[in-house]
Amino acid sequence: xxxxxxxxxxxxxxxxxxxxxxxxxxxxxxxxxxxxxxxxxxxxxxxxxxxxxxxxxxxxxxxxxxxxxxxxxxxxxxxxxxxxxxxxxxxxxxxxx
Amino acid sequence: xxxxxxxxxxxxxxxxxxxxxxxxxxxxxxxxxxxxxxxxxxxxxxxxxxxxxxxxxxxxxxxxxxxxxxxxxxxxxxxxxxxxxxxxxxxxxxxxxxxxxxxxxxxxxxxxxxxxxxxxxxxxxxxxxxxxxxxxxxxxxxxxxxxxxxxxxxxxxxxxxxxxxxxxxxxxxxxxxxxxxxxxxxxxxxxxxxxxxxxxxxxxxxxxxxxxxxxxxxxxxxxxxxxxxxxxxxxxxxxxxxxxxxxxxxxxxxxxxxxxxxxxxxxxxxxxxxxxxxxxxxxxxxxxxx
Numbered sequence: 088x089x090x091x092x093x094x095x096x097x098x099x100x101x102x103x104x105x106x107x108x109x110x111x112x113x114x115x116x117x118x119x120x121x122x123x124x125x126x127x128x129x130x131x132x133x134x135x136x137x138x139x140x141x142x143x144x145x146x147x148x149x150x151x152x153x154x155x156x157x158x159x160x161x162x163x164x165x166x167x168x169x170x171x172x173x174x175x176x177x178x179x180x181x182x183x184x
Numbered sequence: 185x186x187x188x189x190x191x192x193x194x195x196x197x198x199x200x201x202x203x204x205x206x207x208x209x210x211x212x213x214x215x216x217x218x219x220x221x222x223x224x225x226x227x228x229x230x231x232x233x234x235x236x237x238x239x240x241x242x243x244x245x246x247x248x249x250x251x252x253x254x255x256x257x258x259x260x261x262x263x264x265x266x267x268x269x270x271x272x273x274x275x276x277x278x279x280x281x282x283x284x285x286x287x288x289x290x291x292x293x294x295x296x297x298x299x300x301x302x303x304x305x306x307x308x309x310x311x312x313x314x315x316x317x318x319x320x321x322x323x324x325x326x327x328x329x330x331x332x333x334x335x336x337x338x339x340x341x342x343x344x345x346x347x348x349x350x351x352x353x354x355x356x357x358x359x360x361x362x363x364x365x366x367x368x369x370x371x372x373x374x375x376x377x378x379x380x381x382x383x384x385x386x387x388x389x390x391x392x393x394x395x396x397x398x399x400x401x402x403x404x405x406x407x408x409x410x411x412x413x414x415x416x417x418x419x420x421x422x423x424x425x426x427x428x429x430x431x432x433x434x435x436x437x438x439x440x441x442x443x444x445x446x447x448x449x450x451x452x453x454x455x456x457x458x459x460x461x462x463x464x465x466x467x468x469x470x471x472x473x474x
Contacts, residue, residue: 096228097199097228098199100198100199100200101200102199102200102203102204103199103200104199156199156203157203157239159235159236159238159239160199160202160203160232160235162235163199163228163231163232163234163235164199164228164231164232166231167227167228167231170227170231171227180234180264180265180268180269180299181268181299183231183234183235184235184238184269
């Protein structure tokens with residue numbers, strides 16, 4: 088799928104995160120801000136990249152503002168942001184778990 | 185004995201509550217995709233609940249999802265997500281007729297077949313929120329083998345009846361109708377939410393009423409109400425002691441070949457013995473009232 092517009096998903100409340108996604112040519116850039124970046128930054132970015140890979144997103148700018156979200160919340164918010172940023176959402180539910 | 189005293193509502197769009205609600209140990213957790221979620225967040229709530237349902241922390245708690253009505257643009261999408269994610273129970277809002285349950289059941293079965301989930305493993309409950317639903321309560325309660333219960337939803341019901349929430353008089357007929365339908369169908373019955381979180385005495389008074397009527401439990405909107413509710417539903421020490429004496433007297437009578445025995449001058453027959461056994465099972469499952 089291709090990111091064709093800017094989109095947001097999530098909140099800045101505790102245990103949540105805000106995902107901002109925008110079109111970008113030539114590759115994927117993930118920018119991460121988190122209160123727990125020293126302990127969990129690598130893990131959070133891995134979850135974000137894995138979630139995007141399952142959706143076949145190869146180009147885009149993804150800015151994450153994390154407030155201590157669990158992995159499943161990160162996946163849900165990234166998937167929602169992508170869903171809002173593409174023209175046609177073609178993902179199967181089985182690819183989202 | 186599966187207890188369904190407390191069904192805690194959680195807004196499906198609230199990540200923090202979805203991540204932590206298991207610690208309050210309600211009998212069932214109900215992820216809400218309907219009224220608690222704004223129109224612009226229906227998609228994000230659906231995705232959050234899809235993932236929350238698969239969290240290991242919810243394996244030991246019955247999970248219920250209130251989907252949007254199938255007549256809205258959201259209902260079918262909700263259903264596709266949460267049946268695949270393994271929700272134990274789907275709560276159908278605004279159930280007016282048995283046909284509403286049949287329509288839901290057909291879609292649930294289709295999704296189960298498509299995703300490889302055991303057919304019949306997704307249970308249903310129907311929320312009755314209108315005069316039509318109350319009048320059709322018996323047909324609704326007996327409409328599907330998947331139904332584990334029916335619930336009365338007070339706010340929409342009193343609106344439909346052109347009245348408002350008060351001391352419970354306005355719900356009297358609906359409570360009795362829903363309860364009788366549930367008991368006839370041998371499924372559970374759930375009472376309305378009590379909205380005033382600061383009125384503990386009022387909450388307990390309502391709990392006492394619906395327990396005496398025979399409801400299994402109540403929908404809750406705040407974790408603070410769980411312990412109050414569970415405690416009110418637990419049998420007292422005196423009730424448990426008496427139940428033990430009844431069961432012991434019945435066992436002694438059986439050994440002596442007596443059909444009916446007496447305990448302290450009161451006749452102990454089959455319904456009394458059955459009730460005593462229910463009290464003991466409930467005490468085993470929920471503890472004794474504090």
